Amino acid sequence: MDERTTDIAEESICGRDGLLYAPHPSNARVLDLGCGTGIWAVDVANKYPEAFVIGVDLAEIQPFNRPQNCDFYAPRDFEDRWALGEDHWDVIHMQMGCGSVSSWPSLYRRVFMHLRPGGWFEQVEIDFTPRCEDGSLVHTSMHKWYQWFQEAMEMSWRPIGHSVKATVSILENQGYSGDLVRFGASVNALTTILKEDINPRDAMTISLISEYKPLFQSSDKEWALKAEIIIHQHLCYHEGKAHGGILAFLLDHMFADCCALMDRNRRAVTADLKLSYIRPVSPNLPTSFHVWVAKVEGRKIQMAGTVSLIDRELGEVVAVKAEALFIFLATS
Ligand SMILES: C[S@@+](CC[C@H](N)C(=O)[O-])C[C@H]1O[C@@H](n2cnc3c(N)ncnc32)[C@H](O)[C@@H]1O
Incomplete structure (x- = not known):
């Protein structure tokens, strides 16, 4: 997806009013993993002027013109060593991370270690599987293409698919507790x-x-x-x-x-x-x-x-x- 398409997709997933679902103090420290164009981080910084928001991404595509309470670390690999301080973040956010992560257990563990006690991790994913209510997509080229795409992503060790059940089980194994709130990507x-x-x-x-x-x-x-x-x-x-x-x-x-x-x-x-x-x-x-x-x-x-x-x-x-x-x- 190009940058504009990613921004449009982001708007349709989160909605301009519902940026941050996790409870957080007004001066929250917020980390956005794989922030892409940085639009979410900038919006959160604008909406919560007392908060401090950092976005990290492999690609340096974020705007220079950003709110004072927002910064970007790019290029930076979130699967590499983190030097951001443990017990540091009130909210760690990840949106559309599927297809970018080689080991979810390690990433979730790392996120857990860097949240302050009581902090929140929130993740928003889309299930991209093409579907149609009457099942008529099953033998189409689009369906076949998606199967190959999935196989290719698996071969690159970064699966695109997302399963709520598997995610919850990994999160629980990594020590997450309380209300596991899941965003209705399928909805x-x-x-x-x-x-x-x-x-x-x-x-x-x-x-x-x-x-x-x-x-x-x-x-x-x-x-x-x-x-x-x-x-x-x-x-x-x-x-x-x-x-x-x-x-x-x-x-x-x-x-x-x-x-x-x-x-x-x-x-x-x-x-x-x-x-x-x-x-x-x-x-x-x-x-x-x-x-x-x-x-x-x-x-x-x-x-x-x-x-x-x-x-x-x-x-x-x-x-x-x-x-x-x-x-x-x-x-x-
Ligand atoms: C699908 S985009 C999502 C961007 C943004 N979160 C959004 O919702 O618009 C995935 C982003 O993750 C970044 N990314 C992928 N692997 C990464 C890694 N290991 N470390 C940092 N960023 C990564 C990509 O460069 C890309 O900008």
Whole structure:
């Protein structure tokens, strides 16, 4: 990818509002491994003026004109010896590192050693495997090309593929603990496919899902998605009140994405969707959507969700409760 394409890809993965997901102090020391053009590091430095951000990369392609609280070390190999000080970083970030790393266990160990106690490592990856909902890509040249590309990357000891399960297991073996928050790369890809399928004149749908940047969480017990979404007033029926149908659309969309995360190879459809509107949701303010899988029985997926907002007096309150039944379609 050229530099501009990388920047566009970065915007579509992280979103301009959701630069840093890891909790961090305002004066955080942040390290970006394989920073590429440096756009993420510069944006974080601008957004958090008290923070200090360093990007490292093999290629010296970062801008000279950078914020004072941002610096770049390039050319520098993050698989070579680090002389950046242990216990040094509040957040270490890596975005699109797959295809660049010969030993993930060593890199994760090194990252672990250089985080201050309680610090965070966050990694954002894309699953590039070409897929299509109806499976029609399977015998195409694109599919074949991707297989060869994968083989070539493996032969160069830097696999391009990414597996959430394998990553979590390596992270756990290297001593990481607590909430292992994983970014929904597959969800973002899914949403992107959906966006491409939309008729460009359908401004309402585009406007609705353009705010949708889900954060995927899972543990042995639960599959869940969280997203902060702004519902714009121009899509609402009443002034100052988010349209109930829009909230239902977004929750239904998130339920479907949550099912896709559980099993990408099967399609799930809505069989039942119930919403209780407890209090009005204001448009033009970030609103928290949270959906999770409550129970799976054969092809049936029982799900639940909430829409929450911040009330000045009460703090975080639930404005909408949702329950859904999704069904995995039978495979022929
Ligand atoms: C796919 S790009 C991602 C760039 C950036 N993180 C982004 O999301 O736009 C991967 C970057 O990692 C850099 N890279 C690959 N191997 C590296 C290494 N061993 N040490 C430092 N940088 C490396 C490449 O030069 C490239 O800029």
